[in-house]
Amino acid sequence: xxxxxxxxxxxxxxxxxxxxxxxxxxxxxxxxxxxxxxxxxxxxxxxxxxxxxxxxxxxxxxxxxxxxxxxxxxxxxxxxxxxxxxxxxxxxxxxxxxxxxxxxxxxxxxxxx
Amino acid sequence: xxxxxxxxxxxxxxxxxxxxxxxxxxxxxxxxxxxxxxxxxxxxxxxxxxxxxxxxxxxxxxxxxxxxxxxxxxxxxxxxxxxxxxxxxxxxxxxxxxxxxxxxxxxxxxx
Numbered sequence: 001x002x003x004x005x006x007x008x009x010x011x012x013x014x015x016x017x018x019x020x021x022x023x024x025x026x027x028x029x030x031x032x033x034x035x036x037x038x039x040x041x042x043x044x045x046x047x048x049x050x051x052x053x054x055x056x057x058x059x060x061x062x063x064x065x066x067x068x069x070x071x072x073x074x075x076x077x078x079x080x081x082x083x084x085x086x087x088x089x090x091x092x093x094x095x096x097x098x099x100x101x102x103x104x105x106x107x108x109x110x111x112x113x
Numbered sequence: 114x115x116x117x118x119x120x121x122x123x124x125x126x127x128x129x130x131x132x133x134x135x136x137x138x139x140x141x142x143x144x145x146x147x148x149x150x151x152x153x154x155x156x157x158x159x160x161x162x163x164x165x166x167x168x169x170x171x172x173x174x175x176x177x178x179x180x181x182x183x184x185x186x187x188x189x190x191x192x193x194x195x196x197x198x199x200x201x202x203x204x205x206x207x208x209x210x211x212x213x214x215x216x217x218x219x220x221x222x223x224x
Binding site: 095 | 203
């Protein structure tokens, strides 16, 4: 079945790097995503990676994908207090005629000054 | 700004009311979704529309009724809801590219 898991909580100091981990189960997923959700807001797409890549870097964000272990991570360099939020990973599943996103439970990142 | 707009942002309704949530996307994307986000639960997919056709109904109670009149608009009609239906309802849109965008959500409270 479909299942995406994340650790629930991560606390870091401002200026440190944050690493948020995710495991997924569907080996046929074509894309994997990271979203950020601030209090009272919707989902903000941060970045995504195609399943045949193993790394993608976008400014302070680095995504690593280990397809063999079905493990995805998001590294945030020089973490700022404004990065405090809930981070969701999601896998895109393809079905006949349509695709859908399956989300993890979210990791709450707390950045302290 | 994600290109996906949801209205209203907040809604309080009684269990006997009928209301509708609206989602509008200006991305030209062909797939639109309704997700439900409850406290302490993962995001739950409710409905998928692909080219205005409903392609998935994820065992959602009939008190939730979706409507997709055209490729830019998606509605969620609500009637005789229960307090446990209180949640954040998120609308998403995805095209043929990889990117999938979501609106700001409607915070629904059923009293």
